[in-house]
Amino acid sequence: MQTQTETPPLAALQGPPEDPKIELLGMPLKKLEDLLEGFGEKRFRAVQLAEWIYKKKSWDFESMTNLSKSLREKLKRHCRVSLLTVARRQVSRRDGTTKYLFRCPDGELVESVYLPHEGRRTACLSTQVGCAMGCRFCATGDSGFSRHLSSWEIVAQVLGIEADQGLELDNLVYMGMGEPMHNWEGTRESLATLLDPAGRGFGPRHVTVSTCGVVPGILKLAESGLGARLAVSLHAPDDATRGALMPVNDRYPLRELMGACRAYQEKTGLQLTFEYTLFAGQNDGVGDARALAALLKGLECKVNLIPYNPVAGLPHQAPDFQAVAAFQTELKRLGLSAMLRTEKGGDIDAACGQLRRRSLEAGGAAKEDGSDG
Numbered sequence: 001m002q003t004q005t006e007t008p009p010l011a012a013l014q015g016p017p018e019d020p021k022i023e024l025l026g027m028p029l030k031k032l033e034d035l036l037e038g039f040g041e042k043r044f045r046a047v048q049l050a051e052w053i054y055k056k057k058s059w060d061f062e063s064m065t066n067l068s069k070s071l072r073e074k075l076k077r078h079c080r081v082s083l084l085t086v087a088r089r090q091v092s093r094r095d096g097t098t099k100y101l102f103r104c105p106d107g108e109l110v111e112s113v114y115l116p117h118e119g120r121r122t123a124c125l126s127t128q129v130g131c132a133m134g135c136r137f138c139a140t141g142d143s144g145f146s147r148h149l150s151s152w153e154i155v156a157q158v159l160g161i162e163a164d165q166g167l168e169l170d171n172l173v174y175m176g177m178g179e180p181m182h183n184w185e186g187t188r189e190s191l192a193t194l195l196d197p198a199g200r201g202f203g204p205r206h207v208t209v210s211t212c213g214v215v216p217g218i219l220k221l222a223e224s225g226l227g228a229r230l231a232v233s234l235h236a237p238d239d240a241t242r243g244a245l246m247p248v249n250d251r252y253p254l255r256e257l258m259g260a261c262r263a264y265q266e267k268t269g270l271q272l273t274f275e276y277t278l279f280a281g282q283n284d285g286v287g288d289a290r291a292l293a294a295l296l297k298g299l300e301c302k303v304n305l306i307p308y309n310p311v312a313g314l315p316h317q318a319p320d321f322q323a324v325a326a327f328q329t330e331l332k333r334l335g336l337s338a339m340l341r342t343e344k345g346g347d348i349d350a351a352c353g354q355l356r357r358r359s360l361e362a363g364g365a366a367k368e369d370g371s372d373g
């Protein structure tokens with residue numbers, strides 16, 4: 001379906017009064033074209049500008065030599081390309097997993113993780129500072145919600161990791177701090193920028209958006225045409241258990257959630273991923289595995305089983321090895337693809353929200369660099 005977008009007025013694109021320049025990073029191509037047209041330029045200049053930003057990684061307008069002098073002057077006067085600074089970095093000696101704490105211009109801290117694994121270079125991105133979803137097992141949820149991240153702050157995590165690691169990422173998962181569907185605009189614009197061949201150019205099958213079950217967001221992603229994959233954090237096969245772990249289940253119970261998952265699959269034809277964290281004595285019984293298989297019947301999907309990694313101050317326990325093995329065996333016996341996800345970066349604060357929380361508690365937010373690597 002073709003959608004019509006209006007050219008936004010200049011004021012709508014400007015930043016806060018103290019810095020009214022227009023942020024170009026994370027601006028989808030269509031919006032960039034509209035902006036340049038508003039400057040009296042040809043629309044195709046937007047592709048050239050995007051190439052400088054995302055392919056040549058050059059953010060100094062003066063060096064963009066295939067743009068006219070007058071356009072470069074306009075860009076300098078009205079626009080900016082911002083990046084996030086690395087406030088802290090932890091490197092796992094076990095597997096090279098690197099956890100970043102990026103500092104935003106307003107001082108907020110954002111976590112991202114670089115995961116080198118089996119030849120793939122994956123980044124786990126945050127979409128919010130904190131999270132409003134309040135999942136009972138999560139350090140981020142426990143710390144509350146501050147604000148949404150802008151599209152540029154999401155895209156800047158990708159560029160920041162690539163610059164720090166000296167490589168190009170090939171996979172992205174929107175699975176860090178925050179609920180991507182709660183920040184749909186930031187998620188949509190950053191996806192559009194990162195997936196566009198004129199932007200960063202990630203293959204849509206290499207980008208996965210994770211949700212705790214925000215049904216309207218799943219439907220929007222399905223309708224968006226962006227082609228990104230969907231992962232749903234399920235964590236329980238019935239409403240009572242899931243509601244006790246995840247307050248979002250009260251708003252969007254399993255029946256509604258599974259309906260949205262089926263609609264997403266019908267619309268996109270893509271396989272779904274379900275994340276299932278196993279908590280000792282809560283959702284790790286063989287009966288739970290059978291209920292899960294029944295819930296997912298008819299969907300083309302795979303299940304990632306994640307033994308819980310306890311978070312200090314939260315009451316849940318890690319399951320024992322036998323329970324995890326029996327759960328996986330039962331799912332496989334019932335015909336489901338069930339992978340056991342081994343813990344990455346087990347020797348660092350790799351679980352979502354832990355590094356930020358520890359840094360805030362220790363006053364680490366004020367430090368310029370706390371590289372633990």
Ligand code: SF4
Nearest residue numbers: 131133135138141178
């Ligand atoms: S698990 Fe995800 S959705 Fe739930 S509180 Fe944590 S960050 Fe938010």
